[in-house]
Amino acid sequence: MKLTREGIDRVAVLARLRLTPEEQASLTEDLDHILGYMEKLNQLDTADVEPFNHAVNIENTLRDDRVTNQPNADALLANAPARDATFFKVPKIIE
């Protein structure tokens, strides 16, 4: 499978990335290699292998339903580029 220019454009749009023509070219090549490797892996017969959902062999790490965080909007907003009272202020969202 050869990754097309349209394929790269589509992924870039979905990821909100603006690519220069050079980046487009090099990313197309890189991603094409990665997908090529996946294709190679796909040739393995995995009919008898359980689907793999997580790299760590632990399950059910859960927390109890307790409020442990105190209200602290100011700390959270400390890094915000813009705020209005305790709101984050962002460029107008056009619906």
Add this chain to the structure above:
Amino acid sequence: MKYEPVIGLEVHAQLLTESKIFCGCSTKFGQEPNQNTCPVCAGFPGVLPVLNRRVVEFAIKAGLATHCEIARSSILARKNYFYPDLPKGYQISQYELPVCIGGYIDVDIDGTQKRVRLTRIHMEEDAGKNIHDAHGDASLVDLNRAGVPLLEIVSEPDMRTAAEAGAYLRTLRQILQYLEVCDGNMEEGSFRCDANVSIRPAGSEILGTKIEIKNLNSFRAVERAIKFEIDRQIDTLSDGGTLIQETRLWDENREETRSMRSKESAHDYRYFPDPDLLPLIIDDTWTDEVRVTLPELPATRKQRFAAEYTLPAYDAELLTARKDVADYFEAAVKVHPNAKALSNWIVGDLFRVLKERKLDDQLYISHWPVAAAHLAQLVQMIDHGKITGKIAKTVFEAMLDSNKPPQQIVGETGLEQVSDTGSIETAIDQVLASNPKQLAQYQSGNEKVFGYFVGQVMKATQGRANPQKLNEILREKLKTSVRQ
């Protein structure tokens, strides 16, 4: 051509947990903007979400109550899209392996049962809230709601009319409220619904083009929007037009759906398993632990009320609509087993008071204006002839908020029923003596004035005369007066 509508519903139910789904922030509603936030729910880099155990329990509860298979193994997945109310750029949800699979809900539609199958129930986090109108050049973001746990309950496209969709939605909400996992408030958005509507030629098995309707904030809106959409689709096809798969918004004021322009690519969510969260394993022990906490569900309880207390289906329905009302009724009927009389008081007088005080808006009635035992004692006093039904209404009003048993109120206000023959006779004699004109009418054959005399005697005794005795004695006295 005759068309058949095909309707499926997606419900988002906000869960009544104390803390959010992946962090220890409060889920409390109505806080100052961004007070209930932390680096986890605000999507700061490098943080690690940890799943709230109660969210899983609530999902199991909802799944068991709707006959789902509880997945032994499920995973959380990232749903990727960009919107300023979604701080991480993805929503943690479930995709391939949801926590509950299949299942169904039996819905009562005008006395006939219809089974609506469920596709799945999954857990996910809610997004924050944007405010668009406050500033000309900016939007504001409040992340208090980001990370609040939701259950998404997806039905199969099994409904055929707007009324069926409404009935399904009401039944589902009632179940979740009985389970105490969601307060079911549609106006406040803690119980939200999107509808998928398509039409196809009657008899066809192939599904038509699916239209999703959003912005449905009440049961009425759901039913009106589906009706509108069915008509719109039939009109479009009948006029030779074509339908495109799209999302449409319900406009409450104009009573119509309109197209929500969105880029086609916006729906490519690129789900993948969230590497920050470990697989969730639910073994039989856990499922059984949750199973024993399930309450008797509304449909079963309704049937039992009708059978055990020999109540009309209508009464059983009203009494079991809410779990707390059903509990109240059962507490009262234990004290005095006149089920029908108690039912009348509850669905009549008590419901009126609850409504007046807006207490029935709450998921749990925080304060009953009259204790269940006191209401039962009131009915007992009527049944034992201690007070008349009419006086009981006065006692009921006096009981509101006083927290006094009816006996005490009757004792303090002297409202006991007058049953001794002497006092009633005296009252009748006085009434007859002071109404010679009406007495003459009666004697000349106008029996209608009998009711007038009853009214006068009741007035004279402040409504306390035992009505049966009063009738007997009055009849006797009038008979004698006619003979004279």
